[in-house]
Amino acid sequence: MARLWTLVAVCLITAGLITMAGPTFGFSSLAADRGVQVASVDDPNAYLGVVDNSGSADADIGNSNDESLLYYLNDNAGEFSSASAISANVTGFNGEATSLNARVEADSGSNDYVVIVDCGSSNRKGDGTVTVDLVAAEGIRVELERTTAQTISVNCRGGGNGKTGDGFDDLRVGDVDAYTSPGDDRQEFAFTPSSKLNSGNGEVRIDLNDAHPDAVDYEAPPTYYPDVTLHQGSGWVEYDGNTHEIVYHAGSQDKAGNEIRLSVGDYASYEPSGPHEVTFTRTKSGAQGNTFFSVVDTGTTPLENVDVSDVPPDSQYDDGESQTFAFTFGLEPSGSDQLAIDLTEPQNGGVDYSQIDWGGDARGITVVNGGGSAWYDSDTNEIRYQVDGDSKGDRVEIRVKGYATDSSGGPYEVPIRWERAGANESDSFVIG
Structure with missing residues (x-):
């Protein structure tokens, strides 16, 4: 113009x-x-x-x-x-x-x-x-x-890409909130058969493998087994841990056009992702339909209030100076979880952590608050924290003694990584 x-x-x-x-x-x-x-x-x-x-x-x-x-x-x-x-x-x-x-x-x-x-x-x-x-x-x-x-x-059913196939009139799967702990929430599933499901051999299998376990872990600890509940339908429902499928066994009243509705709980979800495909299969006829759901962002983070304290200038390994690393669990941790506190940036800058695992009164790593244990991995320049008895909402504080510093430096970024939860939160500190 x-x-x-x-x-x-x-x-x-x-x-x-x-x-x-x-x-x-x-x-x-x-x-x-x-x-x-x-x-x-x-x-x-x-x-x-x-x-x-x-x-x-x-x-x-x-x-x-x-x-x-x-x-x-x-x-x-x-x-x-x-x-x-x-x-x-x-x-x-x-x-x-x-x-x-x-x-x-x-x-x-x-x-x-x-x-x-x-x-x-x-x-x-x-x-x-x-x-x-x-x-x-x-x-x-x-x-x-x-x-x-x-x-x-x-009027969105199935995320815009769902296909009901020959055996279904309608399919529906609910979205899942990100960073959900087992027991916190439930996911809804529904399908409407286009013809009668025969009692005894009328079986519908709902395949969860596209999302499980990286986006939604349906076999998450501590239960290692989802809570599957039938809300509408005359049959019964179970979970097949070998195939990671929900299995609906038809009842005598499951006629064409009657919606079957169920929900699943005790799963863990991670970072926002999707869409994830869910396939519904009528095992007798082989008819299939598919729909989609997403893991949606709710503003919750698995690691909250990450904090790394500053360090004093010109300290030596045996001075007894200490530095604190802290975070709060915003998601329920598992007993098998490990978290990594990455010290690569300060280690390559003005802080030397290479001798903190040498022991002695002035050196070492102490878990001041938290149920787990911590140690220093010199190969990766990481402090590793092993979860043990920690819960959602608990704050972990780790104190480190036995490092050497330059006269000034920073800010140095320290990421804290929780791989199972898809979390990578960080804080920075300076020498001074």
Whole structure:
């Protein structure tokens, strides 16, 4: 768009819709200045015009393969060459975390671009407002968050990619919260057979192997066996530990169109991930259907309040100076878990830990608070902590004595790694 706007230190564009601060330059100079950021408002004539389409039926998601035309975007300044310069991310449905997916495409109609929302890995069904983060970056950078003015209808079953096959009319698997300890939560599974399940030999197997054990460990300690409960259906249900499948054995009342619903507990989940595929198989006919779920971010972290204390300058191995490493379990640990406190960065900098495992009154590692034990691994420059009797919410403090320091240095980053939980949190310290 060949339009030139002259700016002073602070100038107002498009009748107060956008404010810019900076030097005096023409519009073409503004486009080349990578440091300039512009705010936008809900107006089709603004710098990046946003048109809310939530009042239209086109914004609804009628089924798992449908898409919502949620917002239209107008590049009124001619700054963005293609849809690839604009990203969209759904951050909420009715203010709650969601697995709905968003993307930006060129619009075939009168607008420049359209924000399209689909089911992604969500099993959401209902009406609600949708919150989307938009970032447009190409010369000018525009960042905005928008929540639809009206609710839209969403009917997502199976994450948008589920196929019911010949043997099922409907499949549903609930998402799982990240960093869940055994016993904290339950996951729902449901299926509707398209024909009668014969009592005695009517068996449905639900395969969990795509998620188990790296994303969701259904055989997590301390039980090593999931709690599988039937909520609706005339048969009975069990867990097959050899194949990592839930097995439903049909009852006499499991007719076509009758939903079978169950839930699973006593699993452990780790970092946000997915979508993970779940396959449903009717063993007699071989009919299969598949759907998806995700491990969703809830803001919980498996390691909380990680803290590493500073160290004094010019200390020697036998001075008796001490340094403390501490963290709190935000997730229930297992008795087989080990955590690693990585000292590589300070060891290669101004702190020498190489003699802390030599013993003596002035050297060594002590677990001040916590049920486990700790030692120094000189090959990896790590303090290793072995869990023993620790629980979610417990704070572990480890004191180290017997290191040498330079006169100054840092900050040094110290990551604490808990591999089973997918955690890698860190803190930094300095000499001084």
